[in-house]
Amino acid sequence: MTEGNSLPDGGEHDKDEVPSEDRRPEEKKDNGDRKGTVPEVPTAPADPEPEFVHPEGGWGWVVMLAAMWCNGSVFGIQNAFGILFIYLLKEFNGGDDEDDEDIRFRTAWVGSLSMGMIFFCSPIVSIFTDILGCRITAVGGAAVGLAGLLASSFVTSLGPLYFTYGIVFACGCSFAYQPSLVILGHYFKKRLGLVNGIVTAGSSIFTITLPLVLSGLLEKVGLQHTLQVLCVFMFVLMLAGFTYIPILPVKSNAQTGNHCPPMSRVFNFNIWKSMGYRIWAFGVPAALYGYFVPYVHLMKHVEERIGEKNNKEFLLMCIGITSGVGRLIFGRVADYVSGVNKVYLQVTSFFVIGLMSMMIPLCNIFGGLIAVCLLMGLFDGCFISIMAPIAFELVGPKDVSQAIGFLLGLMSVPMTVGPPIAGFLRDRLGSYDVAFYLAGVPPIFGGAVLCLIPWVEARRRRAAKEALKKEQEVTMKMMEQEKSQGEAQGKTGELV
Numbered sequence: 001m002t003e004g005n006s007l008p009d010g011g012e013h014d015k016d017e018v019p020s021e022d023r024r025p026e027e028k029k030d031n032g033d034r035k036g037t038v039p040e041v042p043t044a045p046a047d048p049e050p051e052f053v054h055p056e057g058g059w060g061w062v063v064m065l066a067a068m069w070c071n072g073s074v075f076g077i078q079n080a081f082g083i084l085f086i087y088l089l090k091e092f093n094g095g096d097d098e099d100d101e102d103i104r105f106r107t108a109w110v111g112s113l114s115m116g117m118i119f120f121c122s123p124i125v126s127i128f129t130d131i132l133g134c135r136i137t138a139v140g141g142a143a144v145g146l147a148g149l150l151a152s153s154f155v156t157s158l159g160p161l162y163f164t165y166g167i168v169f170a171c172g173c174s175f176a177y178q179p180s181l182v183i184l185g186h187y188f189k190k191r192l193g194l195v196n197g198i199v200t201a202g203s204s205i206f207t208i209t210l211p212l213v214l215s216g217l218l219e220k221v222g223l224q225h226t227l228q229v230l231c232v233f234m235f236v237l238m239l240a241g242f243t244y245i246p247i248l249p250v251k252s253n254a255q256t257g258n259h260c261p262p263m264s265r266v267f268n269f270n271i272w273k274s275m276g277y278r279i280w281a282f283g284v285p286a287a288l289y290g291y292f293v294p295y296v297h298l299m300k301h302v303e304e305r306i307g308e309k310n311n312k313e314f315l316l317m318c319i320g321i322t323s324g325v326g327r328l329i330f331g332r333v334a335d336y337v338s339g340v341n342k343v344y345l346q347v348t349s350f351f352v353i354g355l356m357s358m359m360i361p362l363c364n365i366f367g368g369l370i371a372v373c374l375l376m377g378l379f380d381g382c383f384i385s386i387m388a389p390i391a392f393e394l395v396g397p398k399d400v401s402q403a404i405g406f407l408l409g410l411m412s413v414p415m416t417v418g419p420p421i422a423g424f425l426r427d428r429l430g431s432y433d434v435a436f437y438l439a440g441v442p443p444i445f446g447g448a449v450l451c452l453i454p455w456v457e458a459r460r461r462r463a464a465k466e467a468l469k470k471e472q473e474v475t476m477k478m479m480e481q482e483k484s485q486g487e488a489q490g491k492t493g494e495l496v
Helices: 025-030 059-079 081-093 097-120 122-132 134-152 158-182 192-241 269-273 275-287 293-305 313-334 339-362 366-385 387-395 400-429 433-439 441-450 452-495
Strands: none
Touching: 059 081, 059 097, 059 158, 059 192, 081 097, 081 158, 081 192, 097 122, 097 158, 097 400, 122 134, 122 158, 122 400, 134 158, 134 192, 158 192, 158 400, 192 313, 192 366, 192 387, 269 275, 269 400, 275 339, 275 387, 275 400, 275 441, 275 452, 293 313, 293 339, 293 366, 293 400, 293 433, 313 339, 313 366, 339 366, 339 387, 339 433, 339 441, 339 452, 366 387, 387 400, 400 433, 433 441, 441 452
């Protein structure tokens, strides 16, 4: 991005200045000899663009609360799909017991498609965010999500639900969600880790409370009216989007004389020039192939291994509670970790999540599973809360929108296909043990790949520092040569 350099130095003065070759002879002669004439003034370099200072508060706190509501409502509803799933089975099964296995598979894809589409749309959302801004993108997305959820409440068969809930509602959520991450970088820099922790804790709060609310609503008013009540969440989200007032300086299209934004803003390939970002964009999705397997299949595993009498829903509450705590703690810790070393926090979180996934088949008592879920939730919060700060470190604030968008888009595939693969293994092998063991491998592998980022970025900084040093040495030599030539010419003039 070459913001602030689109006009040549002194471009506004060119038509008022007379070139030195066209000056009258007497003016040339008197330049510097007489005080009465105006000397030739060299063109002044353009003033350097002042460094932007983040407010670190003020209206930013309102934006933080709005982003927190966005994170909570979007992922709270998505994470509570397990509650809706049970009632969808009752609604669309039609009482045919022979179709149970097939209807579960087809109904589960409604939630899986919805979660995958949120991340799959992210690269497109990043382009809209760069062109239209955070506020228009977020408000428009919330409106689309509201329309999709409202349409889902009138659906009477499973097929249209793939479109209304799995695509329209999810796409709207995607357009509303991503700007909530980008806008925080406009208001916070030193406190960005803490603010991201608070914002992402919104999904933990909603994940803990929304299942209880939905259970009561579904029993009292039914599935259709419950979906209509959830539309209220999307309406509030639409209002929250109006608070996203951008304050970072942005290059306007008028500077370039074009009515359309340049292609560099529509498809920003600058982010892929960073080796650190390329490693990050590969390592994080690689880690997620097993990341969500425990969230989907843990309940069924508990029924098979320990029995149905245990309050298995309590395990998800443990994950949700400690995930919220982890987002607050590690969000704050990230503020004190300099540069790309924040990646080590994400590496640690993936290692712990992978190990805890492998521990699940080894726990034959409910108390052991509680301990595993508490640790898993804590480091889940660590992984999520520092995603945006790492993106800002790797590509900078001007390119962060598409950096986050492309990463989330790459995350959509492993997040969608991981749980079905685990279900396939369960059907073939008769238990979830191998599925959980294998689910622990991708987070550990992805975490190991991410360890390369600080090393690569350190090499890049050293190379840039050496190049700058060489450039300064060359400049100094040229100045010394010019000085010596000037002194030699001065001595020659004195002799003449």
